Amino acid sequence: MEEFFQQLTNGLAVGGIYALIALGYTMVYGVLKLINFAHGDLFTIGAYLGLTLLTSMSLMDSLGVFFGLLLLVLMVMGLVGLIGVLLDQIAYKPLRQSPRLSAVVSALGASIVFQNAVMLIYGARFQVYPQDILPRIVINIFGMPVPLIRIMILMASIFMMGALYFFIQRTKVGTAIRAAAEDQGAARLMGIDVNRVIMLVFLIGPALGGAAGLMVGLYYGQINFTMGWIYGLKAFTAAILGGIGNIPGAMVGGILLGVIEALGAAYISIAWKDAIAFFVLILILIFRPTGLLGERVAEKI
Amino acid sequence: MIRKALFLFVAVCMAFAVQSVSADTVKIGLMGPMTGPWASEGQEMKQVLDLLAEDVNENGGLIGKKVEIIAQDDAGDPRQASLAANRLSTMDIVAVVGTYGSSITEATQNIYDESQIIQVANGSTAIRLTEKGLKYFFRTCPRDDEQGRVGAQTIKDLGFKKVAILHDNTSYAKGLADEAKALLEKDNISIVFYEALTPGERDYNAILTKMKSSKPDGVFFTGYYPEAGLLLRQKSEMGWNVPFIGGDATNHPDLVKIAGKKSAEGFYFLTAPLPKDLDTPEAKKFVADFQKKYEAPPNSIYAVLSGDGFRVIVEAIKSTKSTDPDKLADFLHKKLTDFPGLTGKISFNDKGDRIGEVYRVYRVDGEGNFVLQP
Amino acid sequence: MKEKRYIVYALFVVFLLTAPLYLNRYWLEVLNSVGLYAILGLSLNIIVGYGGMFHMGHAAFYAIGAYTTAIISTSYGVPVLWLMPLSGLTAGVFALVVARPIIHLRGDYLLIVTIGLVEIVRIALINNVFGITGGANGIFGIPRPTLFGYKIFKSHQFLYLIWGCVAVTVFFFYRLENSRFGRALVYLKEDEIAAEGSGVHTARYKLAAFVLGAFWAGMVGTLFAAKMTIISPESFSFWESVLYFMIVILGGSGNIAGVILGAFLVIGLPEFFRGLENYRLLMFGAAMIFMMIFRTQGILPPRQKVFDVSRFRKGGEPI
Incomplete structure (x- = not known):
């Protein structure tokens, strides 16, 4: 039983990261109905930018661990958000009126560009975050050793999701985003500047992805230029699992996916872990064709 | 339509452009993963070979000519590797070094064999690669x-x-x-x-x-x-x-x-022993030169093994004074014994495998150094 | 306009037929690679271009075809090309079984399921499922194909074999496009509900398109296995499926000539960028974006079909 709970915390830690990346996927999808395949690479860029800022500015020394980290997170989120906006302006905006799949190919092209740009700038070798930035404290929960940083990561993703949910549901700008997601034409008629909404979405979504990249760097220490592809795919799976376009769905999907992977590895087979996760996904979609929390969409006639 | 015509036109032009490479150098190919997940290995292989080729050229070249390294990207993918191999085999190379993964190497073995090009793999350790009786295939890494x-x-x-x-x-x-x-x-x-x-x-x-x-x-x-x-x-x-x-x-x-x-x-x-742990002058010089040129020590043992691949090819060309593949293969199989490599002594058996005890056991100490175990 | 198009097609065929005269082995191999991907693209085009289904797991069927050929030809010594229909059939049956429950999923949900499918197949191959796939080593020693008593192993021989298959594919799919089946698919893609309302059995047509595309990809698997003589799971990754997808969309989904052009761009272009070494893929990615931005419908989008209605009017007078 103890092993079961240990594996559960393993799954929650992985799932928290998936969820955070999935949030960005789902936001962009909700408004544009675009699967942003470059999202995983924005996550990579977040991890690399975080490393550069961390090693070049020594924020921790001047501001202390907490405020230094906070500033670092904000800077990374801001920069990756800007890259996201640029990406949209260059690669997606000209394709708004064309078939949806054209934008998908453009996104795949952008993914290749980002990946190789990171390789050319930082080199193909693995990059490593300096160790011991965060205190390595292990706390005991019901006699089970759990590293503190793992709890912090989960808390941070839940906090970000909560903040995002509040922003979308309770603020005026959030209402505009929801309106644009519902029906762009009608939103425009109501006086909402849809272009600005899209820009905002491309600021927030990639920023969350960048934050996730920074967290992965801080926690696991090792980053490389191809890592975004796997994380991006997992996050896309998570977003679909929860019902794409739905913010709590991304969170539920991410955490569920992490837990399925950990338990699948523990009790069935490690080598088949990803296959098991996809199999469960397919089963869920057969019975709930729009994901766990996705709304059932009536076909318009 | 116009685009398509233009595209084909460019294709034909480039096909001809490829063939007009100058003929008075000894060309040695390098096939490695320059992009994709193993890019850091491939790029370091290129660094090692560039360094060694420079060294050969500064010391009078090979049989009166300069050595030229022609690198091609295999991206760690069998299909792209077979294209890279076809490309290299049309570029008039004497021998090729590479590549990293076993199944990637396997996709190219027949292409080089049919073109009679010596291939020295550096990271492909799967047993079966040398069990096919290919005359021109060698490897500097030991087998699984x-x-x-x-x-x-x-x-x-x-x-x-x-x-x-x-x-x-x-x-x-x-x-x-x-x-x-x-x-x-x-x-x-x-x-x-x-x-x-x-x-x-x-x-x-x-x-x-x-x-x-x-x-x-x-x-x-x-x-x-x-x-x-x-x-x-x-x-x-x-x-x-x-x-x-x-x-x-x-x-x-x-x-x-x-x-x-x-x-x-x-x-x-x-x-295989790290160059820094070998007493031979070759290994010492290599580590020093690499450090000087790239401002970092060599990282990957496979990149160093690709350097050994290059060095045995150069040795074979020097000794036989020829670039005839049969003579070179014969020399590597039979006459090359205890050649002082960057990773210890090198000899090949008739299959093209490296002979002798190669492996050492290392342990990481508290300072992160790799310490050779007795 | 129409004649101009035929002149280009004719020039292209002449170029292919005479290519061995002035192209070296490397460029012939590039053409072979393009040819294989052109067939794969065309088979995916049935599903994506005509059927309108988001399918990013086509490599799964390609892999099943290739492995069927490899396993049977290495263990029973059956000549490789004879296995083409069988490989296609295996892939087709597999597609039928897996597609039935998922075919009704909407766009992006279908997309992730097909991605899951190709990943499951790849993981199964790597883990040596049933002990027959050889695990990560793959299967080697696949015999070369023979055709009318000639052993095919040289690049130019493969050129004719592969592009011959492309020609057969083009002919078949061209006929299909203009058949009742093809028209139903196009209708379905344009407006599924209206199609259903007009008596098109949408689920059945979608499934048929899916299985046909898979069948064809399975047959290309045979060609690939025969050409490489070794196959291993890394040739059938999710990224492969992405390449076919890009070929179809970039070239012009729903248009045969467009898909072939797409194969030239997606597979040929990285070869042109070889001189750039480490910058090779960066340039390729940038080129993808630019081509997509400037030709948002794909480079050669299908022309609006004009059905000749005059024969339905008395005397052929315009109304």
């Missing part, structure tokens, strides 16, 4: 069975009774794990855990938790250094003190960087 044997011996010497074996389902790691498993079971050492992880991930806690519950005395991980570093780090975060042993793919300074000095301490691995 040799490494499996040394690995099993090391585990026995360390006195483990219950062993966990973890591989990553690449043909190299799986081959090594299978070899070691068979040998260990023969000696009544029980294998309590035998599974594969998915390379390229970050979180291996689930695997470590599962492995821990099988209570092994030691773990043999046959995969690559990025995963090994993470495993070591996450293992020590879990507070689990089991000794880890790795194969030669874990021999990389980044292992210590990823794991951290504290977590990496006590990690054993098998590898």
